[in-house]
Amino acid sequence: xxxxxxxxxxxxxxxxxxxxxxxxxxxxxxVGRIVETEAYPPEDxxxxxxxxxxxxxxxxxxxxxxxxxxxxxxxxxxANVVTGPEGEGAAVLLRAxxxxxxxxxxxxxxxxxxxxxxxxxKLCQAFAIDGSANASDLxxxxxxxxxDDGTPPPRRPRRGPRIGISKSVAVPWxxxxxxxxxxxx
DNA sequence: GGAACGATCTGC
DNA sequence: CAGATCGTTCCC
Numbered sequence: 001x002x003x004x005x006x007x008x009x010x011x012x013x014x015x016x017x018x019x020x021x022x023x024x025x026x027x028x029x030x031v032g033r034i035v036e037t038e039a040y041p042p043e044d045x046x047x048x049x050x051x052x053x054x055x056x057x058x059x060x061x062x063x064x065x066x067x068x069x070x071x072x073x074x075x076x077x078x079a080n081v082v083t084g085p086e087g088e089g090a091a092v093l094l095r096a097x098x099x100x101x102x103x104x105x106x107x108x109x110x111x112x113x114x115x116x117x118x119x120x121x122k123l124c125q126a127f128a129i130d131g132s133a134n135a136s137d138l139x140x141x142x143x144x145x146x147x148d149d150g151t152p153p154p155r156r157p158r159r160g161p162r163i164g165i166s167k168s169v170a171v172p173w174x175x176x177x178x179x180x181x182x183x184x185x
Numbered sequence: 186g187g188a189a190c191g192a193t194c195t196g197c
Numbered sequence: 198c199a200g201a202t203c204g205t206t207c208c209c
Contacts, residue, residue: 038192046192056205074202076193093192113195121193164192 003139004146009064009083013039013090016083018157018175024147025097027127030106032097032117033151036176038162040080042089045167049089059135060089067144069124069134076121077130081138081146095120095163095174097127154178 004023009016017039025032040047048057048070059068059082066082068091084090097117099106106116106126117123124130129144138146158176161169 040192048192051206054205070192071204072191073193074191074204078192080192095192119193162192166191 001147001149004065004148006063006065006139009081010085011083013041013083013092014173016081016090017092017173018159019153020081020092020094020146021153021157021175021177022151024100024149025094025123025127026145026147027129027133027143028102028105030102030127031100032123032127033100034094034096035098036094036096036118036174038093038095038175039173040091040093042084044171046162046165046169047089047091049091053089057089060091061087062135063137065137065139065146067129067133067136067138067142069129069131071131072121077124078120079124079129079133079144093120094123096176097123099126 017037020034020037023034042049049060053061059066062082063086064083068080068082069077079094080091082091099116110116110126117126133143136142154177158178159172160174161172162174
């Protein structure tokens with residue numbers, strides 16, 4: 001169980017996004033396996049970094065492994081892993097994790113509502129990730145960590161269009177673990 | 186200064 | 198399917 005390799009985060013967001021599947025997200029006592037991600041490269045009109053750096057998206061332009069947390073719809077936080085070299089503005093949105101530890105805490109934070117972390121805002125609520133963790137480093141001791149327990153990314157991730165955006169809708173940059181199967185992957 | 190719009194979630 | 202709810206962005 002080691003922190004994710006920082007060098008592996010440097011690359012096109014649509015390549016790093018599926019690679020992040022099966023990595024572990026850790027915040028306090030809560031642990032979850034990443035099962036769904038979305039890529040947001042800087043040249044993409046749907047990316048927050050598309051129109052350059054602002055006070056809000058500054059963390060996106062930080063070094064790879066930086067956590068970018070943003071507030072939206074007046075009530076939700078969403079978390080991203082900065083990918084690519086410093087200054088580029090590429091990130092991968094964490095859309096869903098499978099809770100592995102800290103289930104009771106997550107359940108309480110979610111107000112007793114189930115599923116605990118199957119959406120970008122739900123997982124932030126379950127893991128108590130908010131603006132205070134923005135721009136922190138996921139690969140050193142910080143409020144949120146990204147770890148590799150040796151589970152490889154899926155050989156053939158499920159691909160599809162991203163969700164909740166109005167630009168670049170057709171680009172298939174959402175990635176998920178394939179459905180569990182008894183047959184070999 | 187003001188208006189429009191979200192990388193969402195929930196309940197009806 | 199619409200409301201919640203407010204920061205950010207963009208236009209005048």
